[in-house]
Amino acid sequence: MPHYVAFTYTEDLDWTAPEQADVMVEYDEFGKAAAAIIRGGAALYPTTTATTVRVQGGRGGDVLSTDGPYAETKEVLSGFYLLECTDLDHAIATAAELPAAWHGAVEVRPIITFPER
Amino acid sequence: MTRPPDPTRAALVRLVRDEGRRVLATLVRLTGDLQLAEDAVQDATVRALESWSSTGVPAEPRGWLTLTARRRAIDLIRREAVRTGKETAAMFLLDQDDPPETPQTLRDDQLRLMFVCCHPSLSLETQVALALRTLCGLSTSEVGLALLVPETTIAKRLTRARQKIRMAAIPYRVPEDHELPDRLAGVAAVVYLLFNEGYSASAGDDPLRPALVVEATRLARLLSELMPGEPAALGLLALVLLQDSRRDTRHDQDRRPVLLADQDRGRWRRSLIEEGVILVGHALRRCPERPDPYVIQAAIAACHALAPTWEETDWDAVVSWYDVLLAVHDTPVVRLNRAVAVGELRGPAAGLTELDCIPGLADYPLWHAARAELLLRVHRAADARTAFVSALQLPQNSAQQAHLERRLATIPTC
Numbered sequence: 437m438p439h440y441v442a443f444t445y446t447e448d449l450d451w452t453a454p455e456q457a458d459v460m461v462e463y464d465e466f467g468k469a470a471a472a473i474i475r476g477g478a479a480l481y482p483t484t485t486a487t488t489v490r491v492q493g494g495r496g497g498d499v500l501s502t503d504g505p506y507a508e509t510k511e512v513l514s515g516f517y518l519l520e521c522t523d524l525d526h527a528i529a530t531a532a533e534l535p536a537a538w539h540g541a542v543e544v545r546p547i548i549t550f551p552e553r
Numbered sequence: 554m555t556r557p558p559d560p561t562r563a564a565l566v567r568l569v570r571d572e573g574r575r576v577l578a579t580l581v582r583l584t585g586d587l588q589l590a591e592d593a594v595q596d597a598t599v600r601a602l603e604s605w606s607s608t609g610v611p612a613e614p615r616g617w618l619t620l621t622a623r624r625r626a627i628d629l630i631r632r633e634a635v636r637t638g639k640e641t642a643a644m645f646l647l648d649q650d651d652p653p654e655t656p657q658t659l660r661d662d663q664l665r666l667m668f669v670c671c672h673p674s675l676s677l678e679t680q681v682a683l684a685l686r687t688l689c690g691l692s693t694s695e696v697g698l699a700l701l702v703p704e705t706t707i708a709k710r711l712t713r714a715r716q717k718i719r720m721a722a723i724p725y726r727v728p729e730d731h732e733l734p735d736r737l738a739g740v741a742a743v744v745y746l747l748f749n750e751g752y753s754a755s756a757g758d759d760p761l762r763p764a765l766v767v768e769a770t771r772l773a774r775l776l777s778e779l780m781p782g783e784p785a786a787l788g789l790l791a792l793v794l795l796q797d798s799r800r801d802t803r804h805d806q807d808r809r810p811v812l813l814a815d816q817d818r819g820r821w822r823r824s825l826i827e828e829g830v831i832l833v834g835h836a837l838r839r840c841p842e843r844p845d846p847y848v849i850q851a852a853i854a855a856c857h858a859l860a861p862t863w864e865e866t867d868w869d870a871v872v873s874w875y876d877v878l879l880a881v882h883d884t885p886v887v888r889l890n891r892a893v894a895v896g897e898l899r900g901p902a903a904g905l906t907e908l909d910c911i912p913g914l915a916d917y918p919l920w921h922a923a924r925a926e927l928l929l930r931v932h933r934a935a936d937a938r939t940a941f942v943s944a945l946q947l948p949q950n951s952a953q954q955a956h957l958e959r960r961l962a963t964i965p966t967c
Contacts, residue, residue, distance in 0.1 A: 450716075482716075484717055485716065485717045486721075487674040501673045502674075503674060503676035503717075504676070524672075524721045525723075525724055525732075528674065544721075546721040
């Protein structure tokens with residue numbers, strides 16, 4: 437069977453805040469209903485926690501990290517990796533090894549770990 | 554009626570703020586959470602001011618502050634745990650027995666905090682605000698005043714920064730050797746930006762913002778104490794001290810800028826010059842094959858600081874240092890400064906030739922101003938006038954603008 441990615445586009449919110457509890461219940465309901473076909477997924481922290489990584493001059497060049505999400509329209513979303521890293525420095529260093537960072541940009545966003553219920 | 558300033562009270566406030574900065578670095582290590590640590594230390598410093606003004610300063614003020622802040626942190630975590638029904642990792646850290654605080658742990662705590670506040674994944678404006686709030690211990694409103702930004706904007710910026718540090722897991726650690734040059738350059742850039750903003754404010758009516766100069770000097774000093782083996786740290790402090798030695802002579806009573814050539818060198822602060830020159834010497838001896846840009850700039854500043862008059866400046870040395878600087882840090886502004894020095898060493902015509910070869914400075918008022926001065930010296934008054942007018946059309950602080958207008962007014966109309 438073919439696999440698909442479903443990117444969600446919403447307001448830029450902190451999903452861990454108590455005000456989002458109702459919406460999170462709805463996501464939980466979706467999670468249960470579609471459990472048979474969900475292979476993975478995650479909620480992201482707001483874009484204020486994002487870092488955009490570019491490598492100047494291509495492979496092996498200077499790593500340039502900037503605060504905030506990817507904000508231009510020349511490139512398009514072309515893929516994603518789920519990385520388990522020790523910290524943001526590790527994530528940035530890994531992102532800089534991606535060809536996308538040499539020719540475009542890689543947006544690094546932390547994923548929310550919800551407590552076990 | 555306002556109370557007269559109380560010297561004991563002022564000394565107490567200073568003590569609490571100084572120790573509070575160190576305690577914050579420790580609490581950040583213990584809790585792993587900048588926001589929590591700042592809240593706890595804030596509370597402890599308020600309590601210290603209350604309690605110490607009546608009972609006197611305890612024998613170990615830092616120990617007192619650390620203990621109080623630690624208890625407060627535990628309190629805050631418990632409350633949060635009750636609210637959310639979950640224990641946090643910070644509790645575990647705080648419950649552990651502390652290894653005794655040594656100069657080494659204190660040093661590492663402070664360094665880690667510096668590298669977090671100046672992390673490249675934070676915007677430069679955020680790094681500057683964090684440095685003033687977290688590293689210098691200024692209140693949010695003081696940070697706003699120092700940066701001429703509304704307090705609410707600063708508060709939002711700081712909250713977002715702390716969130717990012719926590720959520721994105723910006724690490725509290727001293728960078729490894731291979732990352733250190735870049736990361737140290739990042740910290741130095743923040744400190745130097747703060748210094749420059751205080752030393753020659755880019756906007757506003759007051760060309761000097763002493764509070765920023767004081768805080769930047771404090772940070773440069775701290776960095777050089779924490780990393781005494783790093784030429785960049787020594788060079789940065791030397792540069793800041795040497796430039797600051799001219800503080801009292803850079804503006805006249807009407808706040809108008811006085812050029813280096815016209816400053817009263819007798820009023821330069823000798824103690825800062827002496828310390829700066831010694832630091833340049835140390836830094837140069839430690840420079841590896843590739844000299845550090847801050848050390849070279851400090852060496853140039855030392856040439857000026859040691860010259861008895863503008864005319865007696867060792868221009869040969871100044872131009873040579875600029876050549877070294879260009880080799881590691883080639884920017885149009887460095888070329889501009891080198892051209893001015895060439896104008897002194899080989900005459901205004903040679904300086905002009907150099908100036909006219911620099912691309913990319915059409916929007917920089919000081920390039921037009923420097924051209925204008927050299928044009929006057931080769932008796933091209935009309936061209937000098939045009940250059941001053943071009944300089945005046947560009948954005949700059951009001952004192953600089955007034956200076957250029959005055960210079961323009963001295964040119965007789967033909």
